[in-house]
Amino acid sequence: MDGTRQRRRGDTRRRIQDVALELFAEQGYEKTSLREIAERLDVTKAALYYHFKTKEEILVSIFEDLTQPIEDLIDWGRSRPHTLETKQEIIRRYADTLAEAAPLFRFMHDNQASVRDLRIGESFKARVHSLRDIIVDPDADLVDQVRCASAIFTLHAGMFLLQDVGDDPEERHKAVLEVATDLVTQAHRGARSS
Numbered sequence: 001m002d003g004t005r006q007r008r009r010g011d012t013r014r015r016i017q018d019v020a021l022e023l024f025a026e027q028g029y030e031k032t033s034l035r036e037i038a039e040r041l042d043v044t045k046a047a048l049y050y051h052f053k054t055k056e057e058i059l060v061s062i063f064e065d066l067t068q069p070i071e072d073l074i075d076w077g078r079s080r081p082h083t084l085e086t087k088q089e090i091i092r093r094y095a096d097t098l099a100e101a102a103p104l105f106r107f108m109h110d111n112q113a114s115v116r117d118l119r120i121g122e123s124f125k126a127r128v129h130s131l132r133d134i135i136v137d138p139d140a141d142l143v144d145q146v147r148c149a150s151a152i153f154t155l156h157a158g159m160f161l162l163q164d165v166g167d168d169p170e171e172r173h174k175a176v177l178e179v180a181t182d183l184v185t186q187a188h189r190g191a192r193s194s
Contacts, residue, residue: 013051015041017065020058025107029059029114056118063120066101070127073097077134084188087135087148088181094131095155095177102159109160128152135184147187151180 019040023032034055038048052058073093080086098105108115108124115121136148158176 013061016048016051016058017062020055021062021103021107024059024111025103029055029107029111059118060120062104063123066104067097067124067127069097069100070094070131074127074130074134077131082137084185087184087188090131090135091151091155091180091184092177094152095158095173095180098155098159099173105156105159135187137188140187141190144187144190147183147190151183151187154180154183 016037020032020037023037023040027036032055034048034052035045037055037058038045041048052061073090076093077086077090108120112121115124132149132152135151136145140148154176158172158180
């Protein structure tokens with residue numbers, strides 16, 4: 001397949017993902033049909049089937065594409081020394097990844113019941129646990145383990161629970177990142193002083 005044709009096919013796939021995620025967010029996953037996705041794209045259902053056979057295939061492809069940076073971050077974190085700098089960098093990169101994939105994570109938050117029944121729910125949970133395991137010191141006491149888990153959930157809270165706090169999204173992002181970084185820093189120091 002030549003490069004131009006392959007790129008057009010990739011663009012179509014991306015358009016399908018974008019429109020599907022938009023509809024899933026507007027109407028909910030369960031209430032969105034493949035027919036509606038095809039109509040919004042102004043293509044036939046057969047054209048949509050060429051790329052994806054089911055809604056779940058579309059959602060899984062969106063999830064895999066947008067969360068690949070989390071997998072990359074996990075691989076990077078596992079290859080690095082267990083230093084405070086590594087942990088802080090993981091928190092910073094994870095915050096950026098969440099921000100870049102915000103529509104997907106908002107959809108997952110708003111459609112928790114549907115997501116729980118799909119394989120992406122377990123996959124995301126496993127990735128979050130992997131991140132937690134990288135930033136928790138092996139000899140950390142329970143309080144410091146909770147601090148590390150709380151750092152990750154602080155980033156999640158910044159995305160979902162704090163959307164209406166403050167006027168400047170950039171300032172909110174910085175504040176959330178500062179709190180998450182402080183939690184990891186406290187946990188690291190706690191593990192070192194034990």
